[in-house]
Amino acid sequence: MTFQDLDLIEPIRKALTEEGYTTPTPIQAKAIPIILQHRDLLGCAQTGTGKTAAFAIPMLQILEEKQKTRHDKGPIRALILTPTRELAIQIGESFSAYGRFTNITHTVIFGGVGQKPQTDALRKGVDVLIATPGRLLDLINQGFVHLKQLEIFVLDEADRMLDMGFVHDVKKILRLLPAKRQSLFFSATMPPVIMTLADTILSNPAKVEVTPVSSTADTIKQSVYFVDKSDKNSLLLHILKDDSIATALVFTRTKHGADKVVKVLRKAGVTSEAIHGNKSQNARQNALKNFKSQTTRVLVATDIAARGIDVDDLTHVINYEIPNIPETYVHRIGRTGRAGAKGIAFSFCDLDEKAYLRDIHKLIAKNIPVVKDHPYSNGR
Template sequence: MSFEKLNLIEPILRALKNEGYTKPTPIQEQAIPLILERKDLLGCAQTGTGKTAAFAIPILQLLHQDELFVKGPAGIKALILTPTRELAIQIGESFAAYGKHLRISHTVIFGGVSQRSQTDALRSGVDILIATPGRLLDLMNQRFVKLQNLKMLVLDEADRMLDMGFIHDVKKVIARIPEKRQTIFFSATMPSEIATLANTILKNPARVQVTPVSSTANTIKQAVYFVEKKDKRKLLLHLLQDRTIITALVFARTKHGADRVAKDLVQSGIRAEAIHGNKSQGARQRALSNFKSQQTRVLVATDIAARGIDVDDLSHVINFELPNVPETYVHRIGRTGRAGANGISLSFCDEEEKEFLRDIHKLIQKTIPVVEDQPYHMTHVGMPRPQPQQRSRSSFKARNNSSARNSGQQWNSRDRRERDNQR
């Protein structure tokens, strides 16, 4: 199917052509017609499937065509809530690209930076607001943001907002916007608290799901290296001797760990930078820009900082440390193999991380192949390789509930300061 068959207006089709878009992804093919029919939408799709375009394109078209937009009162007509500043910036860039031939204005607000430029943009008047929850509430309380004329609400990456402790802020925002509106709700996973929130704010929603929850894309080749913890940095340097690895996104579990890995790589002559919540907004954007332009070969990231990273043709994701929440593994490796492209995911597993690997195997319903032909292979691995098991709906739901609780505890206890920075 082509974008022309989705009944999109000519200015948007022209912008999509300029961006090199030829045909919609499955989530776009399903979601765009439903949103254009002004239906509430509940979308469940893993990262990298094209969700941003799936809601940005129809929102731009509806606002362009809506008489309320042309003749109605001024003010914000569409609000997009998203968990991180990187993702907010990325969404803003998408609206700018798809709406370049339309007279529709937008701005992005997020915490961690001065609010001056953001409030100046709000005073000038905007039609679409992309925001992180904490900064939005702050500016609402200062009366810089008024949402009485809001017609459309998008909650993007709802499960990550739960993980980061933003869910209560989201509920406060929802309580202060008009009940009569169109609501679009996207989440990669559907733990119980997110499902409850969706049921509360959506009215007779259409549902779209393009892949099983928490599955990995078939285009991503996965492998695991058993390695002693002390040898992980040596193994990483060994792998990066392969010059076919043009760029690699490396995941560390902590901000301190990300800095340490990046420092070791730089000292070994590899162009590397770290990105995490303790970095200033300017430093984070510079690091991301350098990585996209391939001035930086390796970007070392924590999970929160990486959620907004969208890099074309990223060939490799390397899990320097395995996540202790298995769904996070799916999100991480989804940075590569996007939109049908091929990708490679390499994971390091030490003795303490074997339980994490077992959980990942159970979740993705497959066993990740082990690379034994490597100089730092851990002897006496002693880990059974479980066969994929079919889970019932009830057991799947119970696992999601457990993961959500564990994930929330993880982020709330370990990254509370980072969450505050996002505000």
């Protein structure tokens, strides 16, 4: 199947061609026809499967085909709710790319920055609003956002939304939406609490599931290094001596830990930056921009930032610390090996993290190969 087989309108086909897209990923091939039929959708897809395009492309088509002569202050017709600033910006970039030859307008709103540019855009009128929950509720309360004429609602990364404590904000927003709408619900995992939330949002949905969260992409070569906690910095520097590693995304569990790793790397002459919730929005965006352009070789991130980091051709992910939630491991390493490309994932495991590693092995139903031949092996 190609995108040419999906009955897409010419402006979108043209944009996809310019983006170099020819073959849809499985989630795109399954979801796009369903959404174009105006049906509700429950989508289970892990990170890196092309999920954003799976809903952005058909949404643009539906809105474009229903587009009438509009006034400057037209109502918001579609809302995409997503948990992080980075992910919101990434989705906005996707709408810009796929919708460049349509008449559909969009804007992105999130917290941590001044609201005036966002409210200025809202005053002009937009078709599609991409938002994080806190800032959206804030602007609704101030009277800048009205959702009564909404046609399409998307809840993206629902499991991460709940992990971050946004469930009450999401429920408040749901109460403000018109009952008659098309709803799309995406989550990488489907525990009972997520299914309960989905049931309150969706009406007779079609279900699409690709690559269960318990699996990791076959294109990612995984390995684990057993190392004492005190030797992790030395091991990281040892690995980065390999010049073939052009860029590496390093994960820590805490913001403080990320900053400490960056300090060590910079002292050793490795260009690096941290990205986490304590950084200003401008600092986070600049760090991501520098990483994408390879001005910065190593980006050190916490899990909250994980799903918003979308970097083409990223070859290496390094788990400086093993995540204590096994699904998080799948999401972390899914930053590489995207859309069929090859990737490499290294994990550093100290004695206290062995239980976390066992949980990961159980989830992915295989043992990650151990690298024993390295100068900081603790022999365990």
